[in-house]
Amino acid sequence: MILPSASPITWLLALAAAVAYAMPALAARRLGQTAARNALLVAWVLHATVLVWGLWGEAPQFGFAPALSMTAWLVLTVYAVERQLFPQMRSRWMLASLGAAAVVLALLFPGQPLQVSASGWLPLHLALGIACYGLFAAAVVHAWLMTRAERHIRQAEDTHSGIPLLTLERLTFRFVTAGFVLLTATLVAGLVFGETLYGRAWRWDHKAVFSVLSWLTFAALLAGRARFGWRGSSAVRVLYAGAALLMLAYVGSRFVLEVILGRAA
Template sequence: MILPSASPVSWLLALAAAAAYAVPAMASARLNAIGARNALLLAWLLHATTLVWGLWGGAPRFGFAPALSMTAWLVLTVYAVERQLFPQLQARWMLAALGALAVVLAVLFPGQPLHVAASAWLPLHLALGIACYGLFAAAVVHAWLMTRAERHIRQAEDPQNGIPLLTLERLTFRFVTAGFVLLTATLLAGWLFGEVLYGHAGRWDHKAVFSLLSWLTFAALLIGRSRFGWRGRIAVRMLYAGAGLLLLAYVGSRFVLEVVLGRSA
């Protein structure tokens, strides 16, 4: 099996972004707040440049790894905005490590070339899907912070991130709700306009099945929270389950096609 190779420019940009991410990830304890913020900002900009080059520099490609890279970049964008509102939010080292891993993975597996004859609406549909991934990934990060804070409170320890537990919970479900709206729009667009977007009507494949299961899981979570007050472990576990199913829907199916089977579709 021969995997597609990225261009030298993509490699250069990806390695620069990964090196910039490594600074706050590995030396967060030795950096002051301004130094860590500037290092993460530089990595974020290099990551964005890598994504832009992958889509518009030379032959545009897309696949499971670029999708993960875009998702990581969106999560880092959300984190940067939230840090302005909640300066005590502490997840820099974890997100920097995630960004470094995602950008290297995208250059190792750049995906398949995008068809020139594809519908002009296809980029919008892909953007909806990636934005959906980003929002649910942000919800997962907040759920992890919420679980960590709850554990520290039970053990009578300093929660470290300094954000009240109820605030973290509220932020988590705001991301879940926004992600659910985008997921619904993405699925409806795929089923109603599949022939225009992909040249064939909506069909029941692995991606469709996992996407629908994910949608049902998130719908049950939001209904359970609204009507029965679900929170804590049961809500977090359902969030993780829905996010896992959604990850399998596109990223999982594309990984099997591109890497395991070596096919483009």
């Protein structure tokens, strides 16, 4: 199997972004807070440039790895905004590592060439799906931070080095709620306008099944929180399950098609 290769410009931009991400991830203490923040900002800009070039360059391509790369970039964007509101947030090294891994993965697996679509609404539908991935990924990151903060409290460690636990929990479910709204809109658009968007009617393939299962999981999570007050580790486990199902829906199916089977969707 021969995978489509990225263009030289993409290689140059992606490697520069990966190096910029690696600096705050591996040498944050040596760099200092200001230098590490500046390196992350440069990496974020280069990452965005790679994504734009990959979709609107000379030979636009898309697949499971670019989708993950966009998701990582959106999570970093959320972090940049929240860092202004909560300066005590400390997850730069983890997010920088995530960004570097996503950029390299998209460089190795750039996806399939994009075909000219007959529908002008298809880019909007894809944007909804990617935004949905980004919101749920942000929820997963906040859930991980919430679990870590809860563990610190139980072990009587310093709890003043990050965002308060209740604030993390509130932020987590705000992202879940926003992601659920976008996921609902994406599924409804695919169900009602599938023939216009993709030239075929809705069908129950692997992507549709996993998408609906993830929607049901997130619906149960939100209903359980509203009705029974679900919180803590139980709610986090349901969130992780829903995120895993959603990951299998598009990224998982495209990975099988592109890497294992070696053909376009």
